[in-house]
Amino acid sequence: MSASHSSSSSLVFSSHNHTSSSMVNTLALTPDSTTSSPTSLAGHMPQMDGGPYGHSMGGHPRTTDSRGGEQMMGLAYLPYSGCLTSTTSERPAQHGHIVQQEFSQFLLPPPPSALRQPGQKRSLSKDSMEYRLRRERNNIAVRKSRDKARRRILLTQQRALQLEEENHRLQLTIEQLSHEVDTLRHYLSQRHLQSKVDDLGAGENC
Amino acid sequence: MSASHSSSSSLVFSSHNHTSSSMVNTLALTPDSTTSSPTSLAGHMPQMDGGPYGHSMGGHPRTTDSRGGEQMMGLAYLPYSGCLTSTTSERPAQHGHIVQQEFSQFLLPPPPSALRQPGQKRSLSKDSMEYRLRRERNNIAVRKSRDKARRRILLTQQRALQLEEENHRLQLTIEQLSHEVDTLRHYLSQRHLQSKVDDLGAGENC
DNA sequence: GTTACCTTGCGCAATGTTTAT
DNA sequence: AATAAACATTGCGCAAGGTAA
Numbered sequence A, B: 001m002s003a004s005h006s007s008s009s010s011l012v013f014s015s016h017n018h019t020s021s022s023m024v025n026t027l028a029l030t031p032d033s034t035t036s037s038p039t040s041l042a043g044h045m046p047q048m049d050g051g052p053y054g055h056s057m058g059g060h061p062r063t064t065d066s067r068g069g070e071q072m073m074g075l076a077y078l079p080y081s082g083c084l085t086s087t088t089s090e091r092p093a094q095h096g097h098i099v100q101q102e103f104s105q106f107l108l109p110p111p112p113s114a115l116r117q118p119g120q121k122r123s124l125s126k127d128s129m130e131y132r133l134r135r136e137r138n139n140i141a142v143r144k145s146r147d148k149a150r151r152r153i154l155l156t157q158q159r160a161l162q163l164e165e166e167n168h169r170l171q172l173t174i175e176q177l178s179h180e181v182d183t184l185r186h187y188l189s190q191r192h193l194q195s196k197v198d199d200l201g202a203g204e205n206c
Numbered sequence C: 001g002t003t004a005c006c007t008t009g010c011g012c013a014a015t016g017t018t019t020a021t
Numbered sequence D: 001a002a003t004a005a006a007c008a009t010t011g012c013g014c015a016a017g018g019t020a021a
Helices: A129-205 B129-205
Strands: none
Touching (some): A129 B129
16 A cells, blocks of 8 residues: 655656666576475466456457547556646646646657658667657557456455355355264164164064 | 585676676676576677767766576575675675676765765765665565565465365265265165064064 | 566665664 | 564556467
């Protein structure tokens, strides 16, 4: 639960810069400590949980823009808060989040011709509108993706808990049934003996 | 084992400072064991140079980040070794490892306000060594924390799968037992009738 | 080849928690 | 009990893949 994030980073158009180096590190995750379990599914879980995950059902979730994906609960990635018509319309800053960039006006109608001028195709200067647009879109995508991941994780946890509970119930049921079987068996064996005794008695009697 | 290789460089206040540009971290550290994975690595550097000055914001000259890519498999979030001189009374760095940071710019007499003066402890200029140290330590902590989180998630997923399996097994067991109970009951009822018949027969007989 | 979106690891900064002093 | 330093978490944006249309 963090709180307002009044980051001072400001970031008004490029400041951040931070030069992150990006050295891609390769997901290490040693088997080492903790659970020596098989871990066979290390990489990705093919299915598991499924949850909100696509798998389509008919079509690709994506279809240009997708966006129709999950829309339950409050999702707040979207740069605009509602009325997109007017110029400014930044995301409502869910948590303070002062960042607000004022290039917002560019977000909506991307004049095709304006983007990327003929001369500089592959440069993508950080000052370019194109760059800013890409960044902003990616930021939205990132927020969305993480939200999804969070939900998925939560779901998995809940599922695990549920399963644990059910497991417990099943165990109890099994105990009960086992006990019942024992009782019946015992009873039956008694009956069996009784019958024999009866038979014997009958034979003797007559 | 593990961990060992690599020099214990630690904050090499590098002389070669590329302040302007490219840090390309030449893949030091062989990924060696485990996880082939991505291999993406380096090739591109986040062109930081374009920006420091050009960008409005008066921005701080964005100290280049640099950093060697540490992090090999397992847990190895540990960068510098301990000789961080002066300034802060840092703990003698328990673990020393790679990472060479180049704080070149700090060597120069930074902005007058950079060094925190007795009066204002809370400044922490981005150029200060103190700042850099804090950041680096935090980065390590972050990597560690995320690694932990990843492991936890994975574990939860595995647990859920296991539980699901076990659940299935239990269900089968229950079915079996139920069936058995039914059979026994049926058998018993037959026996019961038989007994009655026997009793009747016996009564009639004598 | 191009474009748009999705994922993922990273560093930053704010915030939380633990641990010494 | 009060503090400060150290470490842990978390949301965020960036950049580098990856994938599909």
